[in-house]
Amino acid sequence: MTKVTIPIGPQHPLLKEPLSFLVTVEGERVVDSKMRLGYVHRGIERLCQQRTYVQNVHLMERVCGICSHVHTTTYCQGVEALLGLEVPERGLYLRTLLCELERIHSHLLWLGVLAKNMGFDTIFMYAWRYREIALDIMESLSGGRVSHAVNIIGGVRIDMDAAQVEAVLGQLDELDTHITTLLGVIEHEKTFRVRTQNVGLLSPEQVRRYCVVGPVARASDVDVDLRRDAPYSIYDRLDFKVITHADGDVWARTVVRLLECVESTKLCRQILASLPDGPTSTRAPRKVPAGEVVSRSEAPRGEVIYYIRSNGKDKPARVKVRTPTLPSLLALYDQLRDVNVADISVVLSGVDLCIACADR
């Protein structure tokens, strides 16, 4: 049979961000694929070296448009470690609260995109409507829905009063109810299962081969979560389950992500219940002593790693950012092989691509 090559991207209705895929098909089967990144490469690593540590917080917020908070968290954690700065407890708690809210918002956004791409618009609209609750909470705390600008070196710039805590608790209850509803839908809705089960399969061996992280790894039964395995911030004091699933397909990823949302609401409640009193930030010097640091954290999509080197000035000598989408993209070649043309959309959405993250 003749082979035909179809371009998907850089501009394509399937993709929310520019990415180029050249998919070679034989009849209805995908036999080969090629990928090209860099359409939103902004040279952030180079730009960092020309900005001060304080300015870079705002730059790091723009690495990703969905998980912006986790990038500033990882960056600030690194710089704070270089400075030997003790961040006030209340600051750490609020920082972690935002991290978990962001996880809920990111996972619900992903579910919407997946549902939209498979033609299930009802789930798309409900998922995004429920996501608004998480966005509302973040907006009420920080003033920003997606770019929160909450982190500063030495803590956070926001604070909560008792009335806000009460309001957020109510909103979390609401979120919990809706996430449970969504879980029920994806578990019992036959069309959803037919489209996602046994599609985009990744075995635990493949996950290890390609160094895949986050919910995609956990849905393939690889039990890894930096919040538990290398606790940063206050995660060692919080009680939560790491969700894994044995199936390794897009359906397993959906279940893992939604159950993670439930865990995140629990984490938020724990944080609010034990919120300590005191200041939320401490003053940080502008110049950072010479040294190197490797800072890791668990973003909604998995491990984020920052390498920062200081040469004693007010600007970093090198900042390296690796986001979790990059290894997920590498694993796409294997996932796309032999799938049906109609399943390409599900496979591509299934890994939760964030191209701006990967390109930097």
Next chain:
Amino acid sequence: MNNDAILQSFRDAFPDLDLEITSLPVDEHVIALPADRVHAAVAILVEQFGIYHLSTITGQDRDENLELFYHFWQGHGLTLRTSLPYDAPVIPTVTDLIPGATFYEREVCEMLDVTFEGHANLEPLFLPDNWEGGAPLRKDFVVPPVEGGLDVDKEAAA
């Protein structure tokens, strides 16, 4: 991850080297190696210790040489550090041991002009096809002016 056992294995494998383990914040341990031993060291990590997760490869310009960091993770961080000459740097690829390194090596290749010997495809991953500006993360790289855009170097200097 047992750092002492790893260090001992490295010492056994490379008896001519004087190897030390140093620490970095936060929970990261670093072993410096010559570039021609990196492949053998990664093989030890993968085969003897089952450490498969390579978080990323960081490359940086240190004026007189280039430095590469292979950041591994299994419960704790372990970084292999090596340096390469400034002119025509070449290092064997580790993609035969860890296929996950494919994109990381391609990125270091285009950003710092390091050749990974044995890598299947070292085409640019992030830079445009018609890129002619050189390696952007090398210090001698000059940011080309964008018409009507901000001159970041000038702005930063001011």
